[in-house]
Amino acid sequence: MTWTKLDKFCLVAAIAALLALIFPLAGVDGDTGKQVAFVGDIPGLAVAMALCVIAGSAFTWLGVGSVTAGMVILAIAVFGCWQAISVLYDYGVAGYAGPGFWLFIASLWAFVWRGIDVIANFHSLDRTKQHLANFVVPVAFGVWLLFVWEVVVSGFGVPQVLLPPPSMIGERFVNSTDILAADFHQTFVKAVLSGYVMGCGSAFIVAIAVDRVPFLKRGLLPLGNMVSALPIIGVAPIMVMWFGFDWQSKAAVIVIMTFFPMLVNTVTGLNAAGKLEKDLMATYASGYWSTLFRLRLPAAMPFVFNALKINSTLALIGAIVAEFFGTPIVGMGFRISTEVGRMNIDMVWAEIALAALAGTAFYGAVAYIERKATSWHPSFRVRRH
Amino acid sequence: ADEVTLQLKWVTQAQFAGYYVALDKGFYEEADLDVTINPGGPDVAPPQVIAGGGADVIIDWMPSALASREKGVPLVNIAQPFAKSGMMLTCLKETGIESPDDFPGRTLGVWFFGNEYPFLSWMSKLGIPTDGGENGVTVLKQGFNVDPLIQKQADCVSTMTYNEYWQVIDAGIPADDLKVFKYEDQGVATLEDGLYVLEDNLSDPAFVDKMSRFVAASMKGWNWAKENPEDAAMIVLDNDMTGAQTEKHQVRMMTEIAKLLGDSAVLDEAAYQRTVDSLLSGGSDPVITKEPEGAWTHAVTDKM
């Protein structure tokens, strides 16, 4: 067997785990002057490390070919993660993690990456299995990121007012659902949705007007650049001044933010139709609107969706930022900006998590519609190679 | 020289004139200190900065500092240059507000970001709910300026005697048309700009020594500023990197600030206790839940 055929990730995992057994697990307690914990005292961790060494070396030779092997690796990684967490909290390593601990985390990292890799490259004609695999990959990756966050924050003893660990954020999230729901309603349902629809809708219409009237295209587009570059920080106070403290001013900020990406993309898209296709429509003496609806808009769809996707994230950010500049005392931005001042950083992160969830779902919905509406685009064609 | 980084609570203005004067006039240098002053802003939470190691000493209001202490940032007050509170609620007379009894049903602008505690304890003392109901008040999170009052989006807004109040005056509304409620007068005053450090550091005598030199030099700066308000304002202007402040405003601010300064930097225990009691009395939602311990020390001022 040649060197290149070895599974490098598993090799790294095995070596890192082996070193983890050798290096000290934790640092020295400042008060007692003693080392906080030893691997030898923690049977669970010792087993996990040993498992990593054994499985790592085994799979280095065998290779991780099948999904089953990937699952085995992930299972070992999950066990390892569990042990790592328990060491931190039950054996008081939090804040005192040493090189041994971090090497163990590195070993787990290699395992997780390899396991996700296998599942990501899984192909099946069975749709449910494929969907499941496509779902598991980002989730596993995300869970891993959360784990790393948790471990790094408590391992290094990062002050909670700088960055709380995910476990704490999660707890806060679950315990504050009523506040979160009210904020969500104020910011997302009222401000974001209306601002998004108005911003994208008006930009779309203006794009068509601009396209129709070359005079406007030459006159408005260069100025459009400038409007988009108006920093929200500057615009938000003005909008609050004009449209009041409630959601209307937030929607106005969103309209301004989303307008330009949509305008630029739509105008570009409207010119994306091929020359031959335009000639074809010309031979039918197809009128402006007919060509627009039958050729140019369909051809522009990939661009339009591009803007819709970018805007779906911009809109939420815009609303939250605008709430920093005056709001009634509800809303995600309001909560974030006040709770920072109150040092309730876990609440801040709970809101951020909510924003991320809502924004990702919003984006996902737009992406789903895109997939349905522009399935003809080469980028969605089933890739055979 | 020993390095000291000071994190201000707000942007460069005469509110912090003493420190800038001390820097500019070389008082810090005389005390063998190399001081860096970092301005704050609407986004800067000084407790967070000091917890992250971005500063050695911060300026904060006591309610916010005590609340942070409960949240795990072990802040300790080492000196209290400001003896009085400059906070007030400014209302338009035409709205018919004469006394706190007229508040229910009104819209009030309040600063948040840790500055809402005095207001909240005042309201709970008055027994007025802040949830926007029929017999409560509707609270707005006020931005940085007094526009909500001028544009009549709010009936009252929060102002400082030394800053926002004059912005209202500058906007063309004469003092006669305004009704102000000073927190001092309402008996709900809490301690404002104080100097805070992390508790752990105080066990190091060298640090305490450094801080006592720092506080002493700063107080020297404050005394100089009190006596020379115009020059102090100019020093502040020189240090304002944004170039946005005006001389007129800063001189006026300096004069008002002078009225809030105490005779020394030593924390008055009675004032401290008054602040704590006010914060604890918040009804169902007090700012702090238990009597803080070790939240102040005279160790630094004693060494001066």
Added chain:
Amino acid sequence: MTGSVRGPSTWTRMMSGQTGPVCVVLIAILVLWYVGAVFMNAPTQIDRYNRADQTWTTGQLIEDTLAQDRPILPAPHQVAVEMYHTIFAIKITSKRSLVYHSWVTLSSTLLGFGIGTLLGVLLAVGIVHVMTLEKSLMPWVISSQTIPILAIAPMIIVVLGAIGIKGLVPKAVISTYLCFFPVTISMVKGLRSPQVIQLDLMRTYNASKWQTFWQLRLPSAMPYLFASLKVAIAISLVGAIVGELPTGAQAGLGARLLAGSYYGQTIQIWSALLTAAFVAAILVVIVGWCERRVLARMGVKS
């Protein structure tokens, strides 16, 4: 005499170019702006008259609404005068000069834009080529953008400050964070836009991924890249300004905006805002110029 003959031709020439239409639209905006200024400032002005028990005429009202100290919407000429003062009449090294503040903001914008574009393209390349990255990273790239930057900007500044990184870089990091995203999204689309037959062609040459990338994917992605760069550069300016706030807003256009809004000096806000917009417009024009150069070299029919 001759002027009347030449007149129309200059006119048509101007109107068929960009200058004419831009001017016309600008004039329209100015007119709207003045009308808006009168209407928005009138209530406070009338209040003031009433307070002073003053009688007033419409003409006077209009005149006064356009000359307020702290108007709700400053009139264009007020902003213009302020901008003239702060841009041309003051030494550019002065901290009251908008040129100085623009430069402060621009430097972190450009640094952020550079890093952001690079990062965006690299991510897109990874996502297009490595299945694992596509499936695991892409959803998180998207989620990252739903995090309100203003909320974590202070934390970024504090954390970077704690490990000794200060000055330009933290601001640029925030710019980067905002501007890499449109680049990634567009580039992923663009790098996947080659026709199936073109990919097949490269396959028959057994071109390496790298070669296919340089010869086919990248050129095909150019229109997508430039469309996104125009958005990205504008966004990275916004990012730089956001980044200026939690550093104590010491200098830069963001500091001007904030200071202006802190003291209710609308004229100052608007001139900082317009300066930011001008800077952005110039940046976008530069990107557009690069786009035309590159596409012309690629033989795209104009």
Added chain:
Amino acid sequence: MPASKKAVVDIKKLSLTFQTADGPVYALSDVDLTIEEGDFVSFIGPSGCGKTTLLRVIADLEQATGGEISINGVTPHEAREKRAYGYVFQAPALLPWRSIERNVTLPLEIMEISKEERVKRAQEALKLVELNGFEKKFPWQLSGGMQQRASIARALSFDADLLLMDEPFGALDEIVRDHLNEQLLKLWARTNKTVAFVTHSIPEAVYLSSKIVVMSPRPGRIIDVIETDFPKDRTLDIRETPEFLEIAHRVREGLRAGHSNDE
């Protein structure tokens, strides 16, 4: 030819020059041509000689830089607006987001023909080119020849009096090609349509046409116009007649002359 016949396409001293980055390309020069109602005119000539360009000028897709041209007595522009012709491009030019059937009904939609009528006509046209059964497929799921046939069906689906066809049968096998040739002839005989037809196949040109235009390359000129006398309802058999072979020979000679011209 009786003078009473109406001129559908009337071209006088037409020339067209493309301005390119490295100098002008003379695509057409001094072209004189009249196509009368009911004519079937084939254009044949070496690759790059300007056949497509000429068709595009007739279709108002390209502006001549000199000379005159009228379609049914009006300018090409007006003729296009009246939807005077159907055009089959050299490449299929199908819209990727429409199924085959909806590609074929596209012109009908534009001309605002009712839904049932559209589907009916699409069915007929697809049957004519032997693509029934592929209505619901998308263009990329079809072979090259099938795509080209779909584009022919699209041009036939609306009943223009003038058909402009640019190598419509280039990508088809002989059998299908023969079949479509026959169908096209039948259609022509039945409806008295006027057809302008670009081809590279000499037998095809001779078999289909009432008039063969032989062109020479850069600058594209007409070097020969050959009229044939076969009846409109001719059959494939005529390909064996001496007349046929003679005309084919004349065309080939013309082509060859054009080519040597080129060197």
Added chain:
Amino acid sequence: MPASKKAVVDIKKLSLTFQTADGPVYALSDVDLTIEEGDFVSFIGPSGCGKTTLLRVIADLEQATGGEISINGVTPHEAREKRAYGYVFQAPALLPWRSIERNVTLPLEIMEISKEERVKRAQEALKLVELNGFEKKFPWQLSGGMQQRASIARALSFDADLLLMDEPFGALDEIVRDHLNEQLLKLWARTNKTVAFVTHSIPEAVYLSSKIVVMSPRPGRIIDVIETDFPKDRTLDIRETPEFLEIAHRVREGLRAGHSNDE
């Protein structure tokens, strides 16, 4: 054929089914074929019968769903990695942002051949297809036939032993086509290349090939394989020989059978 000859392409019971939204399309079924070194094999068959698909399987652009295939004794995948073949697509597939010359040098660049060599080879190849003088033009400035010729030049520019050509001459006029046929034959005779060639022209197939494969449509099957005995250095004259006509007849019959099969 002497058994000593090396099999370049060896196909056994190959079949390929496309899964589409509305059911499977059986593109190839039970194809058995051997192409030996130095063979010139033409594929002929009705439009949509699977010729392109078969070529794509050989080129490792499509995966067979059944049967076996080897190229030079290895899998198509490995063969592709060794750059065993040059492929001419049915459509020109030129990169729009490259000039004609740079389109032709593309494969040479990828194979990391020196700059001078590249230009030299491109010149030669372009000359072969009579496109010299168009080096600096961009694809959209060329006529359809010229584009196709550019794509042929591109495939010839690097000297693969196996040429896969999918209707390369479909868009060309007879004279150019004859010329290119001759050039291709010369090349073949000179270099002993192996060629797999899809065409719709029966005379072309017979004239060029050492072996003609006749296919029938959906599911694509081989219905006849005809070997010809013309010498490698044949000339256009052979098209008049009775042998030629006889083979052409046999091909036509095969095609016709395939078509009637279809209905």
